[in-house]
Amino acid sequence: MTTDEPIWLTPDEMRAWRALHAAVVVLPAALDVQLQRDAGFSHLEYLALAGLYEHPDHTLRLSDLAALIGIELSRVSHMVARLEKRGLVLRRPDPDDARCTNAVLTEQGQHQVTSAAPGHVATVRKLVFDGLDATALHELQKAADRIVAALSMTDLPLAPTIRKSLRPTE
Template structure:
């Protein structure tokens, strides 16, 4: 927001304490972050669609399942790990089931719960998609950063994530 638009916003019916506007440096960093993350998500999604016939979120779900014991997770836990709502997860898992990459099973310890289970076909699809995806991530991010920048980038991301997930936070995937 420019200085002029800040002044306009402040006089346009705003009540309460004066907002803490972003400094020019903060505004530039914020816009760079938005630009980079939008481009990155689009880049990774297009690469996975082209090379593996799936959107980035499906790849992420297969990865979470592949890393889980016995390749299975409760649907609620998978939603939490993927940071998506249970409704969006249910739709995604239905598509993964249709492709034969995942199946749902009743949870033996809780008859109301369901498990998402990675199938052999899903694991094979993931195995084939992983090299291209890793290459796309490497080319988009890590080949452009020095080791020191990579360390600072990781640290900044961890700090931001920790601040956005405090204990007891009302996050959509926890509802």
């Protein structure tokens, strides 16, 4: 006999879900506060600038940048326009495909992101890693990898790029 009844979360699963949800909601807000205070830009702007900084020639297609930081192309386009007005990035046609636009990190943008990085890393360390021992860190990584694997198998628009964007740089 089959049933269409939902399989409800157990009390342990509900506690874990609520803790994960709180972390997913509050952590980006806390990172925003620190970055706005110390560097004058949002967490998403920092992710975009850092993503550009880490890529060859400090250049990415807007679509790749959107996938990297997990927002829609139209939203990244508006964000890049704001960063361009501040002299942190330039928009240039992609030489390999004129239909696409690249974001290019300027020298000023490089300076801004490298200046902001130490404070950002200190905040991430304080809020995430300082409370974890080696075992907890390993378990966090395993759990996050499993969640990312499940997400990458969905038909969500950004799902195919999740794994690619989270690979460590070599």
